[in-house]
Amino acid sequence: MSIIEFVFLLVIAGICGSIGQAISGFSRGGCLLSIVIGFIGALIGMGLADFFNLPDFLNIRTGNITFPVLWSIIGASLFVAIVGLMTRRR
Numbered sequence: 615m616s617i618i619e620f621v622f623l624l625v626i627a628g629i630c631g632s633i634g635q636a637i638s639g640f641s642r643g644g645c646l647l648s649i650v651i652g653f654i655g656a657l658i659g660m661g662l663a664d665f666f667n668l669p670d671f672l673n674i675r676t677g678n679i680t681f682p683v684l685w686s687i688i689g690a691s692l693f694v695a696i697v698g699l700m701t702r703r704r
Contacts, residue, residue: 634690
C-alpha cells in the first residue's frame with residue numbers, strides 16, 4: 615500500500631464518519647475524530663452485514679483494500695447515536 619492509497623482511505627473514512635455524525639445528529643470533534651468514527655463504523659457495519667448475511671453495496675477498492683462505504687456510514691451513525699445517548703449533555 616502506497617502513501618497515496620492510505621491518504622485516500624483516510625479521506626473516505628473521514629467523509630463516511632462525518633456523514634454518520636450528520637445522520638445521527640450528534641457531532642463532536644473535528645476531522646481526526648470523523649476519520650476514527652468512519653473506521654469504527656466500517657467495523658460495526660461489516661459486522662452487522664456479516665451477522666445478518668447482507669450483501670456488500672458501494673465498496674471502494676484502493677490497491678488491495680476494499681472499503682465498505684455504505685456499511686461504514688450505517689455503522690458510524692449507529693456508533694455515534696449510542697455514544698450520544700451515553701454521554702451527558704451540558
